[in-house]
Amino acid sequence: MAPHASDDTTTAGEVEEPRAGRRRAARYVVPVTVMGVAAATIGLVPALADSGDPDLPDITAAQLIEKIAQSDVERLSGTVRITTDLGLPNLGGLESSLASGALGGDGEGGSSADPSGRLTELVSGTHTLRVAADGPDRQKLSLLENAAEYSLIHNGKDVWGYDSASNEVYHATVDGPDASERREQRPPATPQDFAEEALRAVDDTTSVKVDGTAQVAGRAAYRLVVEPKQSGSTVGAVSIAVDHETGLPLKFTLTPSSGGSAVVDVGFTEVSFDRPDASTFEFTPPKGAKVTEDTEQDRERGDFGKPERGPKSEEDLAKGFDGLKMLGEGWNTIATFDTGSGGGLPTGEAGGDLDGFLGSLGEQVEGDFGTGTVFGTRLVNALITEDGTVYVGTVTKDALVKAADAGE
The missing domain is CATH 3.30.310 (TATA-Binding Protein)
Incomplete structure (x- = not known):
C-alpha cells in the first residue's frame, strides 16, 4: 500500500541509529560573501509535480534516508530540468557577463568553455541538462541552450569543456582522488547532489517525514519532506522524490517560508540506469576550435576540473x-x-x-x-x-x- 502522510515526524536523534558507522554529514551552513550569496544557494530546490500516486510498501523516514545513503547507482543517463527563482533583480545581462566574461570568455587568459564560469548560469532561470555517468571516472553534463550547447566531460584523467557557440575548448587533467572524494568535489548537477546537501541539515531542529508517493520520470518514488522546526528561517520545506528501487533521488524541491513558487526545482524528466555507450565520454576538439589548457596545478581541483564545492567544516x-x-x-x-x-x-x-x-x-x-x-x-x-x-x-x-x- 502507498505510504500515508503522518503527523509523526522523525528528528535527527531518531535518524542517527540506522546511519551508525557512516560518516556524519557536515552541519549545514551558508557563510558566503555578499556577492556570492545567490550562487551559493543553488544546492537548494522546490516543488514536486507528480503524475500519479504509486502504491508502494510503507517505509519510515529513517529507513528512507538510509535507502538514499546506501544507493550505489553509478551508471545512468537522462535529462534534468532545473528552474531557479531566487528573486534576484534584473541586472541587464550582468549575470551572464560575470559568468562568461569575468570568469572566462573575454577574461584575460580565460575561456568561455571554462566550467568555473559556465555552471554559474544555473543560478537563475530554467535550464535543461543532459547527464550521463559510468562510474567515478566517466561523467558528462551538457547544458542545452538556444541553438547551442555547452558540454562538460570527465573521462579518466581528462576534463573537457566545449562551448559550441564560441567553438572554444577547455582542457584540464585531474590526478585521481578516490571515488568518494570525487563525489564530494564534483559540481552539483542532479537531484542526488542536491539531496545530499539538504540532508546535511538534519538535526534536532529538523522535522523529517515520508509524505506519500510520486511518479517522476516514469518511476515510482517515495516523497521525503524535510522542514525546519524553528521559526525565522527562509526555508519552508524541502521535498525529495526517492526512487523506490534504487534509492536514487529523482527530484529535489525547496519552497520558501514566505510562500509562492519554489526557489529552485531540479528533477529528472527522463532517466535510464543502463550503462551509457563508451562513445558518450569521448571528445576530440573540433577543427578550428580555440583550445585553452589549464596549467594551474597548484589549485585543489575536483571532478570536471572545478574547485571543491566548499569547505567541509x-x-x-x-x-x-x-x-x-x-x-x-x-x-x-x-x-x-x-x-x-x-x-x-x-x-x-x-x-x-x-x-x-x-x-x-x-x-x-x-x-x-x-x-x-x-x-x-x-x-x-x-x-x-x-x-x-x-x-x-x-x-x-x-x-x-x-x-x-x-x-x-
Whole structure:
C-alpha cells in the first residue's frame, strides 16, 4: 500500500541509529560573501509535480534516508530540468557577463568553455541538462541552450569543456582522488547532489517525514519532506522524490517560508540506469576550435576540473574569513565575519558609483548596532553593517538585525 502522510515526524536523534558507522554529514551552513550569496544557494530546490500516486510498501523516514545513503547507482543517463527563482533583480545581462566574461570568455587568459564560469548560469532561470555517468571516472553534463550547447566531460584523467557557440575548448587533467572524494568535489548537477546537501541539515531542529508517493520520470518514488522546526528561517520545506528501487533521488524541491513558487526545482524528466555507450565520454576538439589548457596545478581541483564545492567544516570556513563565527543552530545558523574594510559599502571617489549601485539593490536598516544594508534573495539574506561586519544565512532580515543588535 502507498505510504500515508503522518503527523509523526522523525528528528535527527531518531535518524542517527540506522546511519551508525557512516560518516556524519557536515552541519549545514551558508557563510558566503555578499556577492556570492545567490550562487551559493543553488544546492537548494522546490516543488514536486507528480503524475500519479504509486502504491508502494510503507517505509519510515529513517529507513528512507538510509535507502538514499546506501544507493550505489553509478551508471545512468537522462535529462534534468532545473528552474531557479531566487528573486534576484534584473541586472541587464550582468549575470551572464560575470559568468562568461569575468570568469572566462573575454577574461584575460580565460575561456568561455571554462566550467568555473559556465555552471554559474544555473543560478537563475530554467535550464535543461543532459547527464550521463559510468562510474567515478566517466561523467558528462551538457547544458542545452538556444541553438547551442555547452558540454562538460570527465573521462579518466581528462576534463573537457566545449562551448559550441564560441567553438572554444577547455582542457584540464585531474590526478585521481578516490571515488568518494570525487563525489564530494564534483559540481552539483542532479537531484542526488542536491539531496545530499539538504540532508546535511538534519538535526534536532529538523522535522523529517515520508509524505506519500510520486511518479517522476516514469518511476515510482517515495516523497521525503524535510522542514525546519524553528521559526525565522527562509526555508519552508524541502521535498525529495526517492526512487523506490534504487534509492536514487529523482527530484529535489525547496519552497520558501514566505510562500509562492519554489526557489529552485531540479528533477529528472527522463532517466535510464543502463550503462551509457563508451562513445558518450569521448571528445576530440573540433577543427578550428580555440583550445585553452589549464596549467594551474597548484589549485585543489575536483571532478570536471572545478574547485571543491566548499569547505567541509566551520574550522575550514574560518580560514577564508576574518574572525568567522557561527551564531545560532540548525536552519537559523548565521555566519558573521569582518570584511576588514573598516566600513560598510565602498565610499569616496573610488567607491562612490559602486556604493550607489549596491545600495540600490539593498534595503537600509537601523538598530542598536547602528546602520547597515540588507541584501536579500528569497532564500539567503545578508546584512553589512556600517563598520564592515557581515551577517548572512538562510534567515529573515529581522533575524539578522537581531543578531547584529546582540553584538555577537
